[in-house]
Amino acid sequence: MKITDIQLGHISIPLKKPFKTALRTVNSVEDVVVKIITDTGHIGYGEAPPTGVITGDTTGSIIGAIEEPIKKHLIGLEIESFEEIMLKLQKSLVKNTSAKAAIDIALYDLFGQLYQAPLYKLLGGYRKEIITDITISVNDPEQMAKDSLEAMNLGYKTLKIKVGKDANIDIIRMKAIREAVGYDIDLRIDANQGWKPKEAVYFLRKMEDAGINIEFVEQPVAAYDFEGLKFVTDNISIPVLADESIFSPMDAAKIIQMRAADLINIKLMKTGGIYNALKICALAETYGVECMIGCMLESKISVTAAVHLAAAKSIITKIDLDGPILCSEDPIEGGARFDEYKITLSDEPGLGFKKIQGVVFK
Numbered sequence: 289m290k291i292t293d294i295q296l297g298h299i300s301i302p303l304k305k306p307f308k309t310a311l312r313t314v315n316s317v318e319d320v321v322v323k324i325i326t327d328t329g330h331i332g333y334g335e336a337p338p339t340g341v342i343t344g345d346t347t348g349s350i351i352g353a354i355e356e357p358i359k360k361h362l363i364g365l366e367i368e369s370f371e372e373i374m375l376k377l378q379k380s381l382v383k384n385t386s387a388k389a390a391i392d393i394a395l396y397d398l399f400g401q402l403y404q405a406p407l408y409k410l411l412g413g414y415r416k417e418i419i420t421d422i423t424i425s426v427n428d429p430e431q432m433a434k435d436s437l438e439a440m441n442l443g444y445k446t447l448k449i450k451v452g453k454d455a456n457i458d459i460i461r462m463k464a465i466r467e468a469v470g471y472d473i474d475l476r477i478d479a480n481q482g483w484k485p486k487e488a489v490y491f492l493r494k495m496e497d498a499g500i501n502i503e504f505v506e507q508p509v510a511a512y513d514f515e516g517l518k519f520v521t522d523n524i525s526i527p528v529l530a531d532e533s534i535f536s537p538m539d540a541a542k543i544i545q546m547r548a549a550d551l552i553n554i555k556l557m558k559t560g561g562i563y564n565a566l567k568i569c570a571l572a573e574t575y576g577v578e579c580m581i582g583c584m585l586e587s588k589i590s591v592t593a594a595v596h597l598a599a600a601k602s603i604i605t606k607i608d609l610d611g612p613i614l615c616s617e618d619p620i621e622g623g624a625r626f627d628e629y630k631i632t633l634s635d636e637p638g639l640g641f642k643k644i645q646g647v648v649f650k
């Protein structure tokens with residue numbers, strides 16, 4: 289199975305509601321889609337979102353990275369020589385993790401097809417069904433309480449609450465949400481780097497004292513501020529999860545060795561795909577640090593790859609793969625099945641895609 293061509297397309301899906309974090313507001317998924325074609329007629333699909341505020345990647349940079357260095361390094365290679373392909377992909381240029389992730393995902397899709405097995409089984413086959421949280425965008429407290437109740441009524445047991453815009457109002461937001469949903473729902477919060485270390489400690493302690501009961505806090509401080517992250521971790525009892533601070537396995541090793549966070553958020557768009565995500569899983573497992581798997585604003589193509597990884601690995605104990613659920617439509621036939629919070633994999637080979645509607649590949 290030899291790679292003969294790599295084509296690109298664009299997927300555009302309106303969201304059900306605007307997605308709002310401390311970093312940005314988005315109304316639709318606008319992602320680059322990758323199609324890798326082989327001489328055997330097998331096709332692998334991948335996807336990359338331009339999440340510039342987190343990864344630095346834009347639509348233009350993703351397309352440029354794939355059309356120039358990546359494509360040149362991969363055409364003509366055999367999927368059988370998987371390690372060689374992965375090394376060439378990762379070494380074709382530095383950074384550009386979203387472009388690498390899209391290609392890595394399409395290659396793993398082909399890898400599964402080559403051996404006629406669903407990817408999650410090839411990677412470990414731990415389970416075939418997972419349960420995701422759903423994100424509540426940062427808004428005024430009344431709106432967030434209403435959105436949380438709506439999610440609870442759809443059956444979600446875990447809500448990921450976006451905060452980090454103004455710590456004084458964040459406390460009011462969290463009180464309003466906890467009051468609305470009661471204590472049977474787990475609340476995890478994501479500040480998306482919005483607080484300073486001392487401010488984070490002050491307000492998180494206040495939230496603890498108010499009995500809000502928070503499962504964990506995600507990325508309270510700036511991505512680069514490992515010391516600040518450690519300061520928060522050392523000074524509150526709520527577990528701290530590192531998201532934007534960890535892209536590479538090296539970042540993960542550093543955070544773990546510093547004890548700067550209690551938990552790690554793996555996202556394929558930060559790691560450059562499954563190949564490096566597996567290294568983070570191995571590191572985390574070695575040190576007994578549980579992982580969450582997350583996503584950006586992604587459709588079912590790349591999120592299906594994340595579902596396969598989560599289904600394969602027991603160290604991934606927390607799931608934030610709500611990208612496709614936030615979308616108002618699903619133009620992808622096949623892949624993971626989303627029934628609100630319940631995500632199930634089929635036993636189709638690779639990632640199991642059948643058809644991607646409305647995307648023109650060139």
Ligand SMILES: C[C@H](N)C(=O)N[C@H](CCC(=O)O)C(=O)O
Nearest residue numbers: 339423582583584585608610611
């Ligand atoms: C969509 C997912 N639940 C999520 O919240 N991801 C964000 C970043 C998403 C983005 O801005 O595209 C996160 O965990 O920080």
Ligand SMILES: [Mg+2]
Nearest residue numbers: 478506507531
């Ligand atoms: Mg996050």
